[in-house]
Amino acid sequence: MFRAMIALVAALGLISPVTAVASATVPSTPQVPAADFFRHAEFTNVTLSPDGRHIAVTVPEGDRTLLAVLRVADKQIVGKWDYGSNRHIENVFWVNDERILFRASIKLGSLDYRVMPGDMYASNIDGTQRIDIPNGNYYQILDRVRDEPGMVWVQRSINNAFLFKLDSRTGRTITVASAPLDQGSFVLDHEGNVRYVVGMMKDRRIRTLRREEDAWTLVHETREGGGQRRPLGFHADNRRVYFAVSDRGEPERIMLFDPESGEETVLSHDEVASPDGFVTSGDGRHLLAVRYQPHRPVYDILEENHPEARTLTRLISAFPDHAVEFRNLSADGNLVLFRTYSDVDPGAYYLFDRQAGKATFLLANRSWIRPEQMARMRPVRFTARDGLEINAYLTVPNQVEPKNLPLVMLVHGGPHGPRDVWGFDPEAQFLASRGYAVLQVNYRGSGGYGQAFMAKGFKRWGREMQDDLTDAVNWITGLGIADPGRICIYGASYGGYAALMSVVREPELYRCAIGYVGVYSLPMMFQRGDIPQSASGRNYLRRVLPADRAEQQAQSPAFNVERIKVPVMLVHGARDQRVPIEQMQFLISQMEKSGRSPEKVIVQRREGHGFYDLDNRVELYTELQAFLDRHIGPSREAAVAP
Structure with a gap:
């Protein structure tokens, strides 16, 4: 059952990036078997704990997807989860250094996932104190609750949009706010105050609302396919707000908006493509980079002098023939979990230690694929x-x-x-x-x-x-x-x-x-x-x-x-x-x-x-x-x- 996890432990040796690439070089064969292209990846997702001491890995195995948590230092499995046939564990979220949340979905075809009622779980990383969170499949996890260990912000839409605090130890929730949207996503500032919500009505109108005292005021409304003004999060000063803005439906530009003065500054924009992803600092207070995919993936580094941003630039330069996907950073910003991939390489995960200046190869998505044959x-x-x-x-x-x-x-x-x-x-x-x-x-x-x-x-x-x-x-x-x-x-x-x-x-x-x-x-x-x-x-x-x-x-x-x-x-x-x-x-x-x-x-x-x-x-x-x-x-x- 867990032979894929045994292979994972073997793969997690301290192999340098150069060694990993060299070991993959073998003589080409006339034709790659069809099965090699369509076998499921050895690993589907990897996430790093806030303290950087553990990684969580989801592992396809036959008709299910398993979960394992491993220590980075010695590659030993400290916890593992298997919820049975046709149950696929995904969306792993680190509540803190010792506890995780995740879902187990039902897969109704390779192009169609379904999450069934009740299918959210919480557990300590060693597998103890597991709980089932009722109707947890409807929750969308936003972030950890500041200064409240074990608590996370979650949102759910049932006619209106609701924001809760979820206790990952008991599964209980505390309602914090609601908004008049059929589907909505809340934006909180760095102190945990609810400031914005953006979402969609049943008739496909997209609305952005701002919280003022105990009432919501309309910031922007549009039809699907039109312009938008979507809040992303707060600047480190906790006053200014990052927005994705489009006037007539063109690719969104990233702007920094000051609600007090009304001043707006364009930070990033691509003429061809909309933003495809964002990289924030380990403490969550700085927007370091915006990713676009006009053709190949590219990053626009926003805070070039931030030490973590300088690390991103170094890593991007270190893999010139690959795209670099930053998964997450440790809370102190020292460890960076990232994935590299290309058109001929399905991808590999690395962990970069900023203090040591060293990238450690962790594992590959499809180790049997030979890039030179692609x-x-x-x-x-x-x-x-x-x-x-x-x-x-x-x-x-x-x-x-x-x-x-x-x-x-x-x-x-x-x-x-x-x-x-x-x-x-x-x-x-x-x-x-x-x-x-x-x-x-x-x-x-x-x-x-x-x-x-x-x-x-x-x-x-x-x-x-x-x-x-x-x-x-x-x-x-x-x-x-x-x-x-x-x-x-x-x-x-x-x-x-x-x-x-x-x-x-x-x-x-x-x-x-x-x-x-x-x-x-x-x-x-x-x-x-x-x-x-x-x-x-x-x-x-x-x-x-x-x-x-x-x-x-x-x-x-x-x-x-x-x-x-x-x-x-x-x-x-x-x-x-x-x-x-x-x-x-x-x-x-x-x-x-x-x-x-x-x-x-x-x-x-x-x-x-x-x-x-x-x-x-x-x-x-x-x-x-x-x-x-x-x-x-x-x-x-x-x-x-x-």
Whole structure:
């Protein structure tokens, strides 16, 4: 049961970064087995205790995810947790040096986590004094309560937004404040005073409120997709406030606002991308850096003279070919837990000691992956037909001239909010290893580029969102990189919708299409699945999809099957609650009525929204490769690795 943890202890030796990289260098093999791309990572998350003496590590193991706490000094396990089949421990939060909070979620597919009622737990790090916190899955943890050991700030939204103090030793809560928002997130100053709340109403209005004495006053209100004024936290002086500000939905700029004088100072801004993350000092009082992902991840260091910020700069410079992700710092700021990764490297965790000036290698996400065998992911940009700039990523097989290659358009799901990013992508790497160029497009409607860019996709499913994919294909073939006669399209969830809708809209552009747990009938989205089961879900559908049924059908692959002229492969899990299998069954019935049937259909009766079991994953991608090889393959005799 705990053999992965035994491997963890072995991996946690004091290995320098140079040694760790050197030990990973092995002769390349002709073809990496499919299973190597789709095995679950050895470790999914690592967090550092406030005193820097322990780390908490979540470990996938078969049908569950375990948790272990280890001493940094000798790598010994001091506590471990296993909540049984299909229980996945996540969101570990250090209450103090000796106590943690965490959740155990139910996974209904690789693309869909669910947290069930009651599934929050607290425990001492040695496994003693464990408690179950009733309805804890609804709590969002904000921070530790200053000067009250064992207490944390949590918030919960039930019609109104509520702020509580939670006692991690007993599970009891004390209500501190509420706000007239259907979903809200509170902002406290460094003394623990409630000062702001920002959140969303059921009709998707986004509101920012300020606390004045015992009443809330409106600071800003907008519709989803418009400008925003979102408080992030307080400056070290406890008077000025950091805000993310956008006037018309453009990428947010980070500003420092003085409520007393009204003075505002722009601290950070990127023309292309919205802030992607923030790094604060160990004591939580200084905003040290803002992270963006316009193409590759970049950091804007705000307090360059702060000693912890200087450490961030040193670490970023030490890994020039990698992105550096700062996880957390010890309370005194001396120890920095960080992760490095790249397009060819799934990533590794390190612990940097500022006083000693030394980084210690801790562990790797997928130690079996050899970066020299992987293909580079290149950020690219093109202009859509209406002049909108679109960002994308191109992965080209190793040791192959980028000319007249077979191409797979890999479409991300969501669609509104998620985006493709630079980094190790198992699907893109698998396809590239089999000889295919891969193009991943952040079409309009994707997240990460400002609210206005995302809103450009509202009600435009099957229209301009599809045009962006078409324009991307025409652009890449125009450069001579892709062979216009050997292009297929593939995606999951919304990506499956886009794949099928693309061959409806452009029946001559692609040679095949693959839909994985995809949406094929927009009218059915209002009737089936978990989205229409909540008021916020129904409002979301009304916001992003057309209201007129005829227009919904016009934007649905299942109602336009007569235009599908290419071979189709469909994949679904019988237990999918996000996109029920009835979506695929309806598409198949419509295709059969028109005299066509999918060439290949895969259904796994125990899977949900995305396949989780490794054997099922390997079967899926083996069949996917065979399907592509038949229709656009770089070599008709290409071997399929088991």
